[in-house]
Amino acid sequence: MEWRLTIPTASLLMLMLMSSLAKNQAQARNVFNIKDFGAVDDGNTDGSKALSDAWSKACNSRGTAVVLIPSGTYLLGPVRLAGPCNGAIEFQIKGDLKALNSPQLGIDHWITFRYIEDLTITGGGVLDGQGAAAWPSNDCKKNPNCQALPVTMRLDFVSDARIHDVTSLNSKNFHFNIFSCKNITFERVTIKAPDESPNTDGIHMALSSNVFIRDSDIGTGDDCVSLGPGSKNINMTGITCGPGHGISIGSLGGTPNEPAVAKVFVGSSTFTGTTNALRIKTRAPSFQGAVKDITFQDINVKNADNPIIIEQQYCPSKTCSSQSSQVKISNVKFSNIRGTSSSSVAININCSPAVPCTGIELRDIDLKYDGSNGNDEKTSSVCENAQGTAYGTQNPPSCWKSSTLRKLQFI
Numbered sequence: 001m002e003w004r005l006t007i008p009t010a011s012l013l014m015l016m017l018m019s020s021l022a023k024n025q026a027q028a029r030n031v032f033n034i035k036d037f038g039a040v041d042d043g044n045t046d047g048s049k050a051l052s053d054a055w056s057k058a059c060n061s062r063g064t065a066v067v068l069i070p071s072g073t074y075l076l077g078p079v080r081l082a083g084p085c086n087g088a089i090e091f092q093i094k095g096d097l098k099a100l101n102s103p104q105l106g107i108d109h110w111i112t113f114r115y116i117e118d119l120t121i122t123g124g125g126v127l128d129g130q131g132a133a134a135w136p137s138n139d140c141k142k143n144p145n146c147q148a149l150p151v152t153m154r155l156d157f158v159s160d161a162r163i164h165d166v167t168s169l170n171s172k173n174f175h176f177n178i179f180s181c182k183n184i185t186f187e188r189v190t191i192k193a194p195d196e197s198p199n200t201d202g203i204h205m206a207l208s209s210n211v212f213i214r215d216s217d218i219g220t221g222d223d224c225v226s227l228g229p230g231s232k233n234i235n236m237t238g239i240t241c242g243p244g245h246g247i248s249i250g251s252l253g254g255t256p257n258e259p260a261v262a263k264v265f266v267g268s269s270t271f272t273g274t275t276n277a278l279r280i281k282t283r284a285p286s287f288q289g290a291v292k293d294i295t296f297q298d299i300n301v302k303n304a305d306n307p308i309i310i311e312q313q314y315c316p317s318k319t320c321s322s323q324s325s326q327v328k329i330s331n332v333k334f335s336n337i338r339g340t341s342s343s344s345v346a347i348n349i350n351c352s353p354a355v356p357c358t359g360i361e362l363r364d365i366d367l368k369y370d371g372s373n374g375n376d377e378k379t380s381s382v383c384e385n386a387q388g389t390a391y392g393t394q395n396p397p398s399c400w401k402s403s404t405l406r407k408l409q410f411i
C-alpha cells in the first residue's frame with residue numbers, strides 16, 4: 001500500500017510531537033545524584049566533596065535542578081552550598097546524612113545554604129547532627145570565650161524556600177537557623193533532641209520576614225521555635241512542642257539598633273511538658289527595641305511550668321544591674337489558651353518599669369493546676385507594669401477585671 005502523508009496527518013503528527021516536547025520540557029529536571037560524584041553510602045566516607053561538586057553542577061545548570069541524596073547513610077563534613085543559582089534547586093534527602101562525630105566542625109555550621117532564591121529541601125530523609133559528642137563541651141554559660149557549636153542547617157540570605165518532610169535529630173547546637181531570609185515555609189518537619197541537650201533550639205530566626213511553620217513536631221532541649229530581632233510576619237500553626245522551652249520571642253535587647261519583632265501569629269498548637277509555652281523575653285539592662293502585634297490563639301498546654309510568661313528582667317550573666325529593659329512590648333493577644341500548668345503561677349506578666357507593656361489582651365483562658373503535690377491548689381496570675389484587658393473565661397483570675405461584653409479595666 002502506498003504511504004501518503006496527507007497534510008492533515010502531517011499537522012497532527014507535528015502537534016503530537018510539539019506537545020510531547022513541551023511536556024518533557026515541563027518535566028525536565030536535571031538530577032545530580034551525589035553517588036555519581038563519588039559519595040559512598042557506608043556511613044563512614046566523608047561525602048562533603050561529592051555533595052559540593054554535585055551542588056556546583058546543579059547550581060550552574062538551567063531549569064530546576066535536583067541534588068539527590070539517595071537512600072543509604074552518608075557521613076558528611078561541613079558544607080556551604082552557595083548561590084546565586086541559574087534556576088530553582090530541589091535538595092532531596094532520601095537517605096540519612098550524618099555529621100562528623102566530633103564536638104566542633106571548625107566552623108559555625110554543618111550545612112549552610114546562602115544567597116539562594118527558590119529552594120526546596122525535602123525527601124523524607126534525616127539530618128543526624130550527632131550532638132551527643134558535642135553537648136558536654138557546651139560551656140557557653142560559664143565560659144565567655146567559648147566557641148559556639150555548629151548549627152545543623154543554616155539558611156542565610158535565602159528567599160522563597162520550602163523545607164518539608166525532613167527530620168533533624170540531635171543537633172550539636174540549633175537545628176535550623178534562619179538569618180536574613182524571606183518567604184520561608186517549614187511543613188511537616190520533625191525535630192528531635194533530648195530535653196537536657198543544651199541550646200538545641202528547633203528553629204531560630206532573625207532579620208527574616210514571611211516565615212511560616214506548619215504541622216511540625218518539635219521536641220528538643222531548648223526553645224522549640226525562637227524569634228530574634230527583626231522577625232516579621234511570622235505564622236506558626238499546627239506545632240507540637242515538647243519537650244522544650246516553648247515558643248519564645250527573644251531574648252531581645254542584647255544589641256544596639258535591633259529591629260522590632262512584629263506581626264507574629266501562633267495558632268492551633270500543643271505544648272506538652274515544656275518549661276514555658278508562650279514566652280516573650282527581654283534582657284535587663286537592655287538596648288531599645290520593640291515587640292508588637294503578637295497573637296497566640298487556640299493553644300493547648302499540658303503540664304507546662306510557665307504556660308504564659310512575659311519576662312523582661314532576663315539576665316543570663318552574673319553582672320546584672322538594677323536597670324530595667326528598654327524593649328517596649330505592645331498589642332499581645334492570648335486567645336483560647338487551655339490546659340494545665342505544673343506551677344501555680346500560670347500567667348506571669350513581668351514587664352519593664354521603664355517601658356510598661358500596653359495592650360495585653362487575655363481572652364478565654366483556662367489553665368488548671370497540675371502540680372505533683374496532689375492538692376487542689378488553684379492557679380494564679382502575677383502582673384507587673386502591664387496594662388491590659390480580659391474577656392470571657394479567666395482561670396486563673398486575670399490581673400484585670402473580666403467581662404464577656406466589654407473591656408472593663410486598666411491598671
Ligand SMILES: *[C@@H]1O[C@H](CO)[C@@H](O)[C@H](O)[C@H]1NC(C)=O
Pocket residue numbers: 118119159160161162183185
Ligand atoms: C514564596 O515561595 C514559594 C516557594 O517556596 C513560591 O512558590 C511563592 O510564590 C513565594 N511567595 C511570594 C509571595 O513570593
Ligand SMILES: *[C@@H]1O[C@H](CO)[C@@H](O)[C@H](O)[C@H]1NC(C)=O
Pocket residue numbers: 214235236237265
Ligand atoms: C496563618 O496561617 C494559617 C494557616 O496556614 C491561616 O489560616 C491564617 O489565616 C494565618 N494567620 C495570619 C494571621 O496570617
